[in-house]
Amino acid sequence: MALEIEKKFLLAVEPAVLIKEGVLSAHKEQLIEQTYLAIDETQELRVRRIQELGNGEVTYTHTFKNGNGLVREEVEYEITAGIYEQMVNAFGFLPLTKKRITAVWNGRVVEIDIYDQLELSVVEVEFSSVDEANAFQAPDWFGEDISSQKQYSNKTVWKQLQGEKWQR
16 A cells, blocks of 8 residues: 655635745646545545546546555555446435645645635645655645644535435
């Protein structure tokens, strides 16, 4: 399993402003629909439909994550459109939808997620080690570090979208 070492921040400035001012250089934009198939306190199983806005290409992924917080184990691989549709339709859940901007800031790749169903924009940064993550100094425009705040995790937000349906 690969390790994902990531920090997440509550974006304090509109991404368009940062791009216009030259703070960020946008390289890719995607529309992402994600649906969770199984979730417990430390593990999650999800599928995604990812559309590249530049060329319209669509890919589908199946992901398993284990752990919480800064460091998690992750296994992700591509699946076919047919498998994706079968999994999503089997449960009938509402997908979490967001626009992702992959950009470069100060020589570092960052991912900005702008959610459709709620007022929330976050910026994520991945690191090659825990030491690198702990030493990272975020600029003010990144906003509050929400890496360990569960209410901002994708799976928590997704569960809230499901309402009573998730409780069954």
